[in-house]
Amino acid sequence: xxxxxxxxxxxxxxxxxxxxxxxxxxxxxxxxxxxxxxxxxxxxxxxxxxxxxxxxxxxxxxxxxxxxxxxxxxxxxxxxxxxxxxxxxxxxxxxxxxxxxxxxxxxxxxxxxxxxxxxxxxxxxxxxxxxxxxxxxxxxxxxxxxxxxxxxxxxxxxxxxxxxxxxxxxxxxxxxxxxxxxxxxxxxxxxxxxxxxxxxxxxxxxxxxxxxxxxxxxxxxxxxxxxxxxxxxxxxxxxxxxxxxxxxxx
Numbered sequence: 596x597x598x599x600x601x602x603x604x605x606x607x608x609x610x611x612x613x614x615x616x617x618x619x620x621x622x623x624x625x626x627x628x629x630x631x632x633x634x635x636x637x638x639x640x641x642x643x644x645x646x647x648x649x650x651x652x653x654x655x656x657x658x659x660x661x662x663x664x665x666x667x668x669x670x671x672x673x674x675x676x677x678x679x680x681x682x683x684x685x686x687x688x689x690x691x692x693x694x695x696x697x698x699x700x701x702x703x704x705x706x707x708x709x710x711x712x713x714x715x716x717x718x719x720x721x722x723x724x725x726x727x728x729x730x731x732x733x734x735x736x737x738x739x740x741x742x743x744x745x746x747x748x749x750x751x752x753x754x755x756x757x758x759x760x761x762x763x764x765x766x767x768x769x770x771x772x773x774x775x776x777x778x779x780x781x782x783x784x785x786x787x788x789x790x791x792x793x794x795x796x797x798x799x800x801x802x803x804x805x806x807x808x809x810x811x812x813x814x815x816x817x818x819x820x821x822x823x824x825x826x827x828x829x830x831x832x833x834x835x836x837x838x839x840x841x842x843x844x845x
Contacts, residue, residue: 597630598664599640602657602705604692605741608649612637618738620647620749620764624683624691625698625705627659627667643668645752645764659704667702674699674713675757679729679742681711694741695729696753716759720845723785724810727754727802733816747799747812751787754802760845766790766800773844779807779823786843790825790836799836801826811836 601622610617612634620642622628632639637650659667676697682690683699686706699709717723727750729742736744740753748769752762762769770789776782782803790799801811801821809821813828813835820827826836 596661597633598627598659598661599630599657600627600659600667600700600702600705601625602691603655604694604697606651606655608640608642608647608651608738610649612639612650614652616650618736619649620645620738621740622651623697623740624693625673625700627664630656630658644756644761645768647764657704659702663702663704667700670701674709674715675759676709677712677714677726677729677757681709683707683709694743695726696740696757714757714759717757720783720785722758723754723802723845724804726757727810727816730754730816731810731818733812735812735814735816745812745816747801750812750816751800751802755844762844767797769800770797770840770842773842776841776843779803779821779838779841782841782843785845786841788821788841789839791839797839803841 601624604624606622607618608620610619628640628642630638630640636653638653638656639650641648676695679695682692684690733742733745737746739745740749748766755762784805786803788801788803789797792798801809803809807821808818810818825834825838828835
């Protein structure tokens with residue numbers, strides 16, 4: 596088994612070994628993974644954080660030793676960047692741009708200096724909405740996890756990750772976590788609301804705010820109204836998503 600860590604600001608992870616294949620997720624700086632298979636130009640990896648499997652270019656692959664990987668695994672308290680864009684300085688004094696939600700590694704293969712804002716673990720749920728608002732107006736991108744392109748589950752995953760809590764990668768997977776609430780009125784800011792499509796499949800998730808608002812991804816990260824029916828888009832004057840379940844994760 597081989598192991599790697601992301602040394603670039605962002606790396607696309609695709610469904611097949613082809614640059615035009617579907618983007619299923621992204622690696623951010625400092626995220627580590629297992630290398631499951633290697634070909635001439637591509638390698639199939641499995642992310643450690645959420646067990647996603649996909650393909651990355653070998654030119655963006657950065658191997659680490661097994662003992663270094665084990666050390667990263669043992670370090671349960673990771674610092675996550677809490678600014679939209681910041682920088683780390685590598686051992687050659689070269690600046691590397693990194694994005695919100697990136698990890699700050701402390702490993703032999705990636706010695707870096709970081710002087711920005713990072714969060715280890717949030718102590719209050721108010722921090723969830725505060726971090727979520729940093730993504731406001733970020734464009735929607737299926738498979739995205741950054742302020743330059745993000746999907747609904749990537750958005751909730753990143754907000755929770757920065758605050759020190761683990762969510763799976765898709766809305767359907769995230770809906771299996773936490774405990775269900777019976778009514779919208781029982782929810783608190785920072786809880787998750789899940790929505791299903793015409794086939795009854797959960798395909799959307801957002802973060803509940805105070806006063807019956809929700810922040811979610813629909814074309815962009817935006818704020819809409821939430822009630823027992825679902826999400827009401829004030830711009831369109833109609834419901835865009837049907838509420839399925841509300842979950843308390845924290």
